[in-house]
Amino acid sequence: MATHPLFSSKPDAGLPVGQIVLGDCIESMRALPAGSIDLIFADPPYNLQLRGSLFRPDNSEVDGVDEDWDKFADLALYDGFTRAWMAEARRLLKDDGALWVIGSYHNVFRMGAALQDLDFWLLNDVVWLKTNPMPNFRGRRFTNAHETLIWAAKSANSRYTFNYHAMKGLNEDIQMRSDWMIPLCTGGERLRGDDGAKSHPTQKPEALLHRVMLATTNPGDIVLDPFFGTGTTGAVAKRLGRRWIGLERDEAYAKVAAARIRAVEPLGRDALAATPSKRNEPRVPFGWVVERGLLSPGTRIFDSGRRYNAEIYADGTIESRTLLGACRGSIHKVGAAVQDAPACNGWLFWHFEAEGRATPIDILRQQIRAEMA
Numbered sequence: 001m002a003t004h005p006l007f008s009s010k011p012d013a014g015l016p017v018g019q020i021v022l023g024d025c026i027e028s029m030r031a032l033p034a035g036s037i038d039l040i041f042a043d044p045p046y047n048l049q050l051r052g053s054l055f056r057p058d059n060s061e062v063d064g065v066d067e068d069w070d071k072f073a074d075l076a077l078y079d080g081f082t083r084a085w086m087a088e089a090r091r092l093l094k095d096d097g098a099l100w101v102i103g104s105y106h107n108v109f110r111m112g113a114a115l116q117d118l119d120f121w122l123l124n125d126v127v128w129l130k131t132n133p134m135p136n137f138r139g140r141r142f143t144n145a146h147e148t149l150i151w152a153a154k155s156a157n158s159r160y161t162f163n164y165h166a167m168k169g170l171n172e173d174i175q176m177r178s179d180w181m182i183p184l185c186t187g188g189e190r191l192r193g194d195d196g197a198k199s200h201p202t203q204k205p206e207a208l209l210h211r212v213m214l215a216t217t218n219p220g221d222i223v224l225d226p227f228f229g230t231g232t233t234g235a236v237a238k239r240l241g242r243r244w245i246g247l248e249r250d251e252a253y254a255k256v257a258a259a260r261i262r263a264v265e266p267l268g269r270d271a272l273a274a275t276p277s278k279r280n281e282p283r284v285p286f287g288w289v290v291e292r293g294l295l296s297p298g299t300r301i302f303d304s305g306r307r308y309n310a311e312i313y314a315d316g317t318i319e320s321r322t323l324l325g326a327c328r329g330s331i332h333k334v335g336a337a338v339q340d341a342p343a344c345n346g347w348l349f350w351h352f353e354a355e356g357r358a359t360p361i362d363i364l365r366q367q368i369r370a371e372m373a
């Protein structure tokens with residue numbers, strides 16, 4: 001595996017972390033150890049199959065993608081290439097790892113089928129809605145204003161990373177949806193040579209990678225990009241405190257990427273701390289509340305509307321008596337039963353009397369968690 005000396009930094013557990021490996025990505029991936037990567041972000045050739053040049057109404061030529069790296073003689077060759085790099089990518093992923101691929105209508109359906117055939121487990125497809133798309137100059141089709149990303153876990157059993165609360169935070173406390181409105185990479189972010197020409201025809205916006213990485217990795221994770229181009233993945237990874245590996249076969253792109261990443265300042269630890277996920281908080285059984293004497297056996301708890309009530313037992317179970325009979329069990333089971341609901345979060349449903357006010361029992365769970373911290 002040839003690593004350009006320009007891009008070398010300290011190796012990490014035998015992996016070329018913080019390096020751009022020059023060469024064909026399938027060959028480069030074959031040289032890496034299985035089960036070593038947390039996340040793969042892949043922006044492969046689109047196989048646009050452009051036929052001739054495209055001109056604007058003022059006869060200026062459209063700066064499209066007609067590079068050799070995007071050309072495949074036919075779809076069978078493209079499919080073979082796709083399946084080969086995806087198989088290697090899957091081998092490299094840790095069992096709980098995941099992969100993102102981005103593509104357009106030219107290639108994304110073929111990639112989706114390949115992922116399923118290779119036993120990846122599809123988690124979402126995300127539509128990147130371009131707020132400033134290129135118009136359709138010939139007026140014979142809709143303006144193509146989006147690209148699709150597929151997010152897939154290594155397998156159906158993978159306990160993949162999803163920072164749900166960080167995504168909700170990014171979206172002002174509303175669940176993040178699968179349609180992302182992000183502009184194309186323009187202005188100061190667009191890398192250009194001395195002649196003013198774009199350094200790469202398909203440089204992705206950093207905002208897109210920011211969201212992908214914040215959502216599906218943690219600081220310190222290793223992110224590999226087999227089609228590194230100008231290194232958008234590496235730049236965002238470095239800023240967000242993730243470790244990165246870039247694979248790229250074009251030395252000119254790799255040089256641009258290396259210079260770009262060198263100039264990135266990593267964010268400080270505090271800025272990186274993700275919104276804590278409630279799922280990661282230590283589990284507190286209701287019995288601990290009783291054991292600690294925060295609520296005594298025999299105390300009655302009730303819902304916020306005081307429609308239902310239940311009595312606490314010494315073993316941490318509660319019992320509610322309704323016209324239909326008595327129901328005894330956990331705070332969750334009894335909460336669900338009295339409402340005839342499939343499930344209930346008993347911590348939020350049940351209340352106790354504190355200083356004349358109905359207070360959720362969750363306060364007591366938080367008190368115990370604070371003692372444990």
Ligand SMILES: C[S@@+](CC[C@H](N)C(=O)[O-])C[C@H]1O[C@@H](n2cnc3c(N)ncnc32)[C@H](O)[C@@H]1O
Nearest residue numbers: 024025043069202203204227229230232248249
């Ligand atoms: C769509 S571009 C990626 C652009 C990148 N995401 C960015 O923001 O700059 C695909 C890149 O993959 C590279 N490439 C294509 N085939 C490759 C292969 N077999 N091995 C390694 N790199 C390859 C191309 O040179 C090109 O830079």
